Amino acid sequence: MAKKSQKGLSVLSTVLSGTTIALDSYNYYVYRSKNKQLSYLSLGLGSADMLLDFYLSFRAKNKFVKAWSLFSLSRQLRAQADKFKSIKNQ
Numbered sequence: 001m002a003k004k005s006q007k008g009l010s011v012l013s014t015v016l017s018g019t020t021i022a023l024d025s026y027n028y029y030v031y032r033s034k035n036k037q038l039s040y041l042s043l044g045l046g047s048a049d050m051l052l053d054f055y056l057s058f059r060a061k062n063k064f065v066k067a068w069s070l071f072s073l074s075r076q077l078r079a080q081a082d083k084f085k086s087i088k089n090q
Contacts (some may be wrong), residue, residue: 006056013056016049039087043080050076 023042027035050073057069 006059009052009056013049013052016045016052018045020049034090036076036087036090039083042081043087046076046083047080 020042023038023045026032027033027038027042031038032037054069054073055067057072060066
């Protein structure tokens with residue numbers, strides 16, 4: 001059986017990442033990061049992108065890519081937790 005291509009998931013990951021950056025930028029420049037709804041939306045999209053990136057990289061054959069993926073996931077989880085705490089403290 002042929003292996004399915006991950007091209008669609010990769011494109012989705014890129015779109016989610018770009019959308020997260022655009023939302024963060026818009027929220028910062030227009031609302032000075034005070035709009036909680038945009039912040040939570042960005043947090044949710046960033047989390048979905050993070051998990052999708054992890055899934056895509058974990059399916060790689062190279063063990064270094066898998067190890068880097070675990071490190072990157074832990075770094076991103078910490079950043080998301082810090083962002084969530086800062087939103088809560090506003």
